[in-house]
Amino acid sequence: MKRTATIVGQGYVGLPLAQAAVEAGWQVYGLDVTASLVEALNSGTSHVDDLSDADVATMIEQGYRATTDAAVVAESDVVVICVPTPLSDSGGPDLKAVRQSSTSVGAHLKPSTVVILESTTYPGTTEDVLIPILESQSGLTAGQDFDVAFSPERINPGDPVYGVKNTPKLVGGISDHSTQAAVGFYSDFVDEVVPVSGPKEAEMAKLLENTFRHVNIALVNEMSKFAHDMGIDIWEVIRGASTKPFGFMAFTPGPGVGGHCIPIDPNYLAHHVQKELGYPFRFVELAQEINNSMPEYVVHRSADILNEQERSVKGSRILVLGVTYKPDIADQRESPAVAVAERLLARGAQLSYHDPYVKSWHLADRTLRSVTDLDTALAEADLVVLLQAHRAYDLASIEARSAVLFDTRGKSEGIRL
Secondary structure, three states: OOOEEEEEOOOOOHHHHHHHHHHOOOEEEEEOOOHHHHHHHHOOOOOOOOOOHHHHHHHHHHOEEEEOOHHHHHHOOEEEEOOOOOEOOOOOEOOHHHHHHHHHHHHHOOOOOEEEEOOOOOOOHHHHHHHHHHHHHHOOOEOOOEEEEEOOOOOOOOOOOOOOOOOOEEEEEOOHHHHHHHHHHHOOOOOOEEEOOOHHHHHHHHHHHHHHHHHHHHHHHHHHHHHHHOOOOHHHHHHHHOOOOOOOOOOOOOOOOOOOOOOOHHHHHHHHHHHHHOOOOHHHHHHHHHHHHHHHHHHHHHHHHHHHOOOOOOOOEEEEEOOOOOOOOOOOOOOHHHHHHHHHHHOOOEEEEEOOOOOEEEOOOOEEEOOOOHHHHHHHOOEEEEOOOOOOOOHHHHHHHOOOEEEOOOOOOOEEO
16 A cells, blocks of 8 residues: 655645655655646646656656645645745744644644654744644644654755755654654655754754855855956956865855845844844854845946946846846746846846746836847847856857856856956
8 A cells, every 4th residue: 555645835845855755656645725736737737947747747647646635634644844934024934834834734634644844944943833733733742643853855956966866865853753754754765864863953954054055155255356356367266276175165156146045044044043042143144245235246347347338337238148046947036137137227227138948037117028039139238247157058159249248157258257
């Protein structure tokens, strides 16, 4: 008899997890509150970059079904919650989706179920938020009637090398039994599952991972500014430092940080430290300040480049290339391209954009359509700004056809950040 899992949330984290579990022989329910998304998935249509329509169709053949009915939890041996945790107005995590999911799961929870939270959040959420809701809704006792663990998601959209199977999985349960129960689930389809001593350690490990990246990106972003002022090529500096085989890890500057992790996750920890301990997490606050300054810096540099042509930003035809937060995917979450575009528009630029993955681009007060004739757009632009270096772009050709190319990713021979 097949074991059954319900994956709550069928986005960039939940859907790949559902795929891995169903391939390993689990009966999988993909539980989501969006009816149109559920309908699309059940018809074999994918909405995430890492899975094709054919992948979803195969999942259905293997025993996957998307649903809006939380009653499937009562049929499940394992329930994994993978719902969004965006920033709230106060700067901490918005746990609305976690609370709603916990309430729905708890209402249908049966004894001996393993409940795992994967949503990124601050240390203590599993024990202080998830468990009380599950217990109040079910009448059961965590650690006695059912198991609970936290396992941080490590999905990297668009990564051609690391996926669910070959990315080590951390697991921290509220007891040894809960930890081993969660380890047993993930071990069916993950090569290496690493237990840690508890949920708080697993929750903080996720935040450490992304805070590490956040701080180091801020370091090179700030260095890129004064390196430019000193006439030093920061890209050559990074290339040179990268030859050291120990004690150095290369990070590169850019127009800002985007995605579902780096711009958001470190703030959870900073907010929690300030709230619980009364003092700031200064590294995160400084990194946030620096990384948030990069879109304005890109606009400032763009203005300087235009000034050298005896042009102002106002009235200049500026073509932006690549508006997603990382290369070769359609994901636009928290993309710094939005902040760059809105600042250019505020200065009066005649803005257009091209991105092979984004047909229409939604800004605060308008929607732009991607230019269809890239050759003509390049020829007509006073300035071309590369914000995302998709592999589909032949950068040497683009530079040759552009009046001026400003490359914020350091991938061409044009003017670089």
